[in-house]
Amino acid sequence: MAEHVVAPIGKRLMVQVIDDVADRDPERKVCAVPKGSEISDGFFDLTFRELAHAVNYMSWWIVEAFGRSSTMETLTYLGANDIRYLVMVMACNKTGYKALRPDLTTVEIPAPTEILRGATMPYLFSKSFEEVKDDVAFIAHSSGTTGPNAYWGIISHTPRSSADDIHQITGIPKPIQLTFGYFGALDAGAYVPIPPGRFSGVPDRLSKDDVILAAAPFFHLMGFSLLIISVFHGIRCVVAPDKPLSTEFLTSMLNATKPTAILLPPCILEDMTLSQASMEALWNLKYVFWGGSSLSPEVGRKIREHTPLAGFMGMTEAGFILSLAPEDKEDWEYFEWWPTNGIEMELVDDDLYEMVIHRHYDPFLQPIFHTFPDLDEYHTKDVYTRHPTKSNLWKLRGRLDDVVSLSNGEKFNPVTMEKIIEGHALVARAVVVGNGKFQPALLVEPNWNQWSEDDPPRDLIAQIWPTVQDANRINPAHGRIMKNKIGVALKNKPFQTTPKGSTQRRLVTRDYEKEIEDIYTKQDDGFTEYQIPDTADLSGIQEFVRNVVSDALGFSSFSDQTDFYSLGFDSLQTMQLSRTFQGSICSCRPSTKSRAITAQNIYGNPNVEKLAKFLYGITSNVEQSTVARSEKIDALVQKYTIDLPEREAGTRKATDQHTVILTGSTGSLGNYLLHALLRNPSVVKVYCLNRSEAKDRQVKSFQEKGLEYDFSQGRVEFLVASFGEEKFGLSGPKYEEMLRTVTTVVHNAWRMDFNISVDSFEDVHIRGVRHFIDFSLQSIHNAHIFFMSSIGTIGGWTLTHGPSVPETPLEDCDVTLRQGYAEAKHICERICLAASQKAGVPTTLLRLGQIAGPTTENGMWNRQEWLPLIVATSKAMGKIPRTLGSMPVEWTPVDTLATIITELIQTRSTSQTDPPCSVFHLVNPSATSWESLLPAIQERYNVQPIEMSEWVNELESITNPSPAEVAAKPALKVLGFYQGLVEGEGALSAPMEVEKTKEASITMKSMRPISIELMANWLKQWNF
Structure with a gap:
């Protein structure tokens, strides 16, 4: 010194x-x-x-x-x-x-x-x-x-x-x-x-x-x-x-x-x-x-x-x-x-x-x-x-300018990924690009002392690909690099740097603007190197599928039974995968050209083993045996209920104080639910269970939505949980603490994906519901489970089933939409029903209808949901559906819905054993029409109303959409959902009963229809 x-x-x-x-x-x-x-x-x-x-x-x-x-x-x-x-x-x-x-x-x-x-x-x-x-x-x-x-x-x-x-x-x-x-x-x-x-x-x-x-x-x-x-x-x-x-x-x-x-x-x-x-x-x-x-x-x-x-x-x-x-x-x-x-x-x-x-x-x-x-x-x-466990330690990830913002609203910081790639001896510098694109791409500047400019770029990509896969592991799914989205820099155009030697992302992106566009506009031929051998048997096709999926995911550390969507697979990767398999199989089996391999085939066979069997069936003309839908659903229900203990319904003294577990608190509904619970003076503590660290995100989200609360009061504790694991992956002492104190479980966390099959919901979501049943069985207060279900569970109801849909548990899967999301919710409803009937666990099933945006100026209806996607796509097309098929507008604003749910919790806390499993329908009792809301959209955008079927047909005509087309018309990602609306899947042929719900909630009883003013507010928030 x-x-x-x-x-x-x-x-x-x-x-x-x-x-x-x-x-x-x-x-x-x-x-x-x-x-x-x-x-x-x-x-x-x-x-x-x-x-x-x-x-x-x-x-x-x-x-x-x-x-x-x-x-x-x-x-x-x-x-x-x-x-x-x-x-x-x-x-x-x-x-x-x-x-x-x-x-x-x-x-x-x-x-x-x-x-x-x-x-x-x-x-x-x-x-x-x-x-x-x-x-x-x-x-x-x-x-x-x-x-x-x-x-x-x-x-x-x-x-x-x-x-x-x-x-x-x-x-x-x-x-x-x-x-x-x-x-x-x-x-x-x-x-x-x-x-x-x-x-x-x-x-x-x-x-x-x-x-x-x-x-x-x-x-x-x-x-x-x-x-x-x-x-x-x-x-x-x-x-x-x-x-x-x-x-x-x-x-x-x-x-x-x-x-x-x-x-x-x-x-x-x-x-x-x-x-x-x-x-x-x-x-x-x-x-x-x-x-x-x-x-x-x-x-x-x-x-x-x-x-x-x-x-x-x-x-x-x-x-x-x-x-x-x-x-x-x-x-x-x-x-x-x-x-x-x-x-x-x-x-x-x-x-x-x-x-x-x-x-x-x-x-x-x-x-x-x-x-x-x-x-x-x-x-x-x-x-x-x-740091994941040491809150006083911080790792530099780059500059705010480094953050890549994709066209779908997802953001990620690529700096650590770039540094891992630059650790390869053949790479001098790496830059991840993708602002305004649907997916990221990678530009690499070779180490010219180690690499000749005369060698083909594909050879360099092949050599560095394992390192790119390593880098992909630390990135969120939307930030991973696919093999066919890698470009190699030119020797006569070196990356510009700062005096400290840092790569200047903005200037590199400017210098390589044409080359970057070429990466995105070229045909997805990055997987054509994978050809099915002419004599491939099932094991050979399984190896072929694993290689292609590994490259699409960006890593290979998963088993052949691992669900793709639990690894972060998204709709864009699914579409690209279907095109890859279609092209590869047709090139070596021309006779299969008449049979398209669609995204739905990938969703329905969501792991290497299942997908290989499906493709083997096509290439060998062997029919694969299938299990009837009802048998599959019944088998999953039995799997998670067969070992429930026989037990009388527990008695619990009425209490003025509640300790609540809330899952999915950082989601759209979760934020408003947490806020509503904290406004209730009878709620002394809320444990927020989320998949990752959530406190700072929660505070920021509250601020963005205009929800006021002082988190320093100590009534909220944020925990990182894994619902598919025993004890939710929590430490023993923390789990025991919750067993002693929790009175109510509000299970709101759920993957919002209408494409994936019921199989893809099992490991985390279906198993997670059973784990909450186990929690209640062990808890001192016989914790009451409120499960956020969906009207999709009764979306297949017809007049042959009855003149109206009752507010009661239903065990017939024929009344459920033929959709993985709805089927998984149906299975969980039946698990809860069995737990109430057999083991005395108090449960409440809340069948949620369409959750709309908030009634306030702050906050926003998630831009990635089906209705905002219609608006964004219609703006690009200049055409908008005149109707939503036969779907009525029975939507509930998200902040209003949170209030209704807390009122139902309060009502059920005084009558939880009568009956032990109760059902409520949370749809707006004051319906309106889509046509009544169109003037708000037409005032903002130059769109002409056309029939829903015509609108869907125009999207269907885009048979091989590029990432740019998907970005401009994002409804392509969930086209199957809109096809279902045209076919009448969006509406029930019988009304849903809501009288019991209205009796239990004063807010539900007085709810008004969705207004044109509310629609205008949501359009302003989306700002497409």
Whole structure:
């Protein structure tokens, strides 16, 4: 740590520190400087005496060349990346100038030897910190594009930048004027106490015996920071000759100068790990610091095995961000922020958080508020993810600008995926693209030292594909790369980068605009390499299917019995898979051309084993045996009820207090249900069970929907659960706690997918209902289960079944829609009924009709549901269905529905054993027509009403839709649902009874029909 000097810490000026040390300890070393342009020329130690002499010499030289400045004019040093950079900045400070902007007059400055040896006299600088703290000391710049004209972006800026200027465009270097107060805050930050034994990610806490290699350019904070640390804190650095930072050059520097530490951007470290000699040089260091962007996980692991590795987080405008290296070396990718930074991590999307710096009690420890003194908070636009189990650790995922927004509204951050791919020896850089597209694509720039441009791109793709599959595993399903969506960059068009070596996504996307479009518009021939052997038997076809599905998913770690849709398979992949199989089979079995392989065939055979049998039946003309629908449904009901215990219905004293389990709280209905439960004073606690961390998403969702609640009250606990696992995958103590306290289970979580078969609902959803039955059986309060069912369970009701649909349990699957979603709900209804009849578990089945958007201005009906898809597609077609088949508009606004459900919970809590299983129909008792709502749509969009059958026929004519067509007409994704509406599946031939529901809910009893004003509100929220 630095020795004490006369001025107090945090109020020292670098020029005065140099003069002070030169006076008291003149031979103290500042840094090692090259004697010539080659490493072999050797190095000499620059002392504070020599540095002070050089600054004085240049100060007088500036006065002679330009005169003294009283108005802070700007001067620029344009030249080699050597010690004159520091000398020039310090001389400008003394003479009243700012570095680094050019004057119209250009003057050649003296050579380093003249500056260090030429005769001069002291140039006094007597101003105090308080006098100059708000004056500009240095003009640096943020990250931008390297290239022949890049630096003119720095020197052509006149006024002091605003925060908006700095972060508006990431492709151009932006000048940032840094004050003396800014550097004082950097000085003070090195002395903030941290826990004993912990290691800081900022190298200003190394010992005076350490030496750090300065490899980054001095015009950037990463490079200039090491000069600041040398002057303020006495930690020496080694200045390299001004040469490109090749792997060989850096390895030679490390071996020749023997530093103890190095600070490098990730791209350089990643290159060095390809050389054994370079790796050994890194392993000989005491510390390796990386900063500027994310480091490839594989590269980090290689280095961390031998040398302590720490991430250095800094921004030109905000200075060094004090962080602690994680205590567990396996967490090397993460940062632990220290409180003096004033950092708050604010949720921006799903699991991504933006680092926001808030002004706190001691702004002199926050350089950012010297750069932007008018701000009270600063949005860095750097995004992170939280450690899955250690909430104080954060992993850098890139910039907000890096987030890819697909045309279907899904978003993901591809930076970690790109880093994994860049870990392959044949890949220099990788960029994931896809903004405005239906799915992402990948551009790779080969390592041209390892790959010839004469070799076919498909060969490179084949070699890197296993690594892409590894990267796919860490991404959400919508963010995975398919093999036929990979392009290879051109050697004569290298990816543009920042001075830190980070790839400039925006500029790469611009440069490769045509090539990216070609990736999306070319025919889906990426799977044509997979051909069924002429003599393939069932096992051969099974292997063929596994290979194709693995490439479509982007990974292969699943069994032949694993359901595709539990792995994240979506509708687009399903359509592409059907086309692939159709083309492959027809190419080797021309006789099968007359039999199309449709998406429905994939949905109906949703694992490798089933799909292989189906395809084998086609290729061999062997009829596959099928199980009758009713037998299959009955078998699943028996599977999950056969071992229910015989037990009398439990008795439970009426209570004024309720503890509730709510599943799916982050979904559309779930948000409003949680809000309604928390508004009820009788609800003392709610356990929210979701598939992933949900608290931050829940808070953000409440804010977006205008739902007010203070989550600090402690009435809500968020748990990550897996409904298909025993005890929901929770820890034993937590599960036991819920058994003791929970009175009510509101099971709302369910996959909203009308395409997949009932088989795809079994592992998580059907099994999950049985697990909630088991929970109730073990619980002290005989927890009452409220199951969110669907009117699809009675969607097949006809007048032959009765004049109206009763509010009672039904065991005949003939009354259920022939659709996996409805069939799975029907099965779960019967499981609940059996649990009530046989084991005395109190259950309530809520058959939900169409859930509409909210009645409020805030919030939104999910744009990916069937009705918004009709509106979006109709806008593109210029035509809209005149009717919804025979479906009436009996929709219920989502916030109104949540209120009704809580009223039903309250009613049933007083009569839960009479009967033990009760049914309510939650449809709007005041129906209206679709035609009555069309004027609101026509007022907003130029669409002409046509018959529903005509509208569907037009979509059916798109036989092989491209991703672009699916994006423009998203109704193609659920075309089968609309075909069902035409065939009359959207309406019942008999009315649903709702009298019991109206008696149990005052809100249900007084509900009004959907109005044209509500429709207009939803259109405004969708904003297609």
